[in-house]
Amino acid sequence: MNNMKKGNHKLIQALNRSKVLNKIRTEGPISRIELAKKNKLSPSTVASAVQELIREGYVSEIGTGSSSGGRKPILLKFNPDNHFLLAVSITNSVMILARMNLEAKVLAKETHPIAGLQGEAVIERLLHLMDDFMAGQKDLERCVGISINVPGIVSDSQGVVHYNTKLRMTNIPLKRIFEDRYGMRTWVENDMNSVVLAERRFGDYAFANLIYISIGDGLGSGILINDHLLRGKHGGAGEFGHTSVNRSGIRCECGNAGCLDSYISWIAVYSRIITAIATGRPTLIQELSRGDYSKIVPSVFKEALRKGDKLARDLNEEVAEHLGAAIVNLVNMFNPEALILGGDLAHGNPELLDMVSAYIDRHAMPILKDDMVFGLASLGEEDKLMGAASVLLQDLLGFSLME
Ligand SMILES: [Zn+2]
Structure with missing residues (x-):
């Protein structure tokens, strides 16, 4: 056997092994016979993959499955805690x-x-x-x-x-x-x-064409196309915060001016709040932070929103408009099955989600947005x-x- 054939053989073995392991994970407890059927692999291929997985501790045998007469099959399950x-x-x-x-x-x-x-x-x-x-x-x-x-x-x-x-x-x-x-x-x-x-693997959004957008201290995105991450040549794809929204806007640390980040990230919202307070505009945020600028954090902003503070609501609307417009670009560009929003400014801010959703509904191409899922990221703080x-x-x- 030449080296290339040996290489191919090894690769096929590795692929079969992950197929088998994935089935055990997602459908276990499962028998070897079922594994062979569901993966369209020969019983001997399954047997040797399983033997290896058991030896390494990724899989273990448990009890027996139900059987209509005859010998009951041994079931296999994934061991997430052995490693x-x-x-x-x-x-x-x-x-x-x-x-x-x-x-x-x-x-x-x-x-x-x-x-x-x-x-x-x-x-x-x-x-x-x-x-x-x-x-x-x-x-x-x-x-x-x-x-x-x-x-x-x-x-x-x-x-x-x-x-x-x-x-x-x-x-x-x-x-x-x-x-x-x-x-x-x-x-x-x-x-x-x-x-x-x-989010694709462990969250609520099992879509092969999925866009995740985070809005917090900064803005970012992760783009999954046909189950592959869109990375670009240097891993720089998805720099959503540095999309241009104003050709003569605020200078950005990336070297450009008028980047989205400078308008709607928490840092931008924070500086708008400080300016408003400094110019004497009344806002609950001042009371909630007891006049201490360092205590103005996203949770305080969201509390002010919940209590109906006018400044907080105005700023939230402005964020929604900018974010909505930027997201419409993504929808029209990538046609995702689902687009989800996470980050400090999105969680606990249902009005923002509603406004962005309404914006997408009004402005994105109907065929692209009509059956698109739009929602809040599902994984919480361990994401x-x-x-x-x-x-x-x-x-x-x-x-x-x-x-
Ligand atoms: Zn920038």
Whole structure:
């Protein structure tokens, strides 16, 4: 057998193995015979894949299934707790380190503030925290790897953070740094890409054409097309916050002017609130924050909204108009099956969702928007950690998106 044939053979084995594992995960407990039928594989192929999966601890045999006479088949089930993974989520304000099982459930986590660190200092601090966190894990031989997500332009194949303006990181080879230091396979992915995968895999939105948009400190998007992440050449696709909305607008740190980010991110809303207060406009936000500007956070803004504050409502309407227009562009450009909204400004802000939905309804092409699902992101506060887990599980165990 020449090398190429050997390579093909190995690849086919690996593919069959992930097919079998996926079926066990999604349809288990299941018998070997059912697995062979459902995957259209020969019983011997299934048997050898299962044997390997049992030996490695990903699958175990349980009891027996029902049978109409004859020998009862042994059933197989997925073991999400026999191994674990380590997930790291870097945001512009915190670093979260977690231990998770193979169904993306958080088993333990720590959150640490970034506290104004920038560039190399962020990485130094992260490695220091990771050293301690790893030292606390007793059974590292059962760890399948480390998955890191980070905002900015990230090359997933090289594991390099090319560019993050807020944390001032450029060309940081995070994958290599981690693999050299910890001797463990490491994945690095953009945070929004991670979250859209997690919403697809573990959330309420099992669509192959899915767009996730986050509106919080900044704006971002993750775009899934036919179950593939849209990355672009350098991993920079989906920089939704830097789409131009005003050719002569506010200067942006990306080098352009008039980026969407400068108009509707929380940072933009916050500065509009401060200006309004400074010019004497009455608002509940001032009472709710007791006159302390540092206490004006998204939850205070949303409380003011709930209490009917005029300034908060005006700003929310303005955000909805800008966001609606930008989303109509995405709908018309990508024709997604579902488009979901997450981030601090979206959660607990049903009016924003309603207004954006109405905007899409009025302005997007009817054929594209009529049956499009639009809703709130479903994964809650662990979404980024679940995203990191999704990236690793999809690659390592072939947890395919298609079922
Ligand atoms: Zn920009």
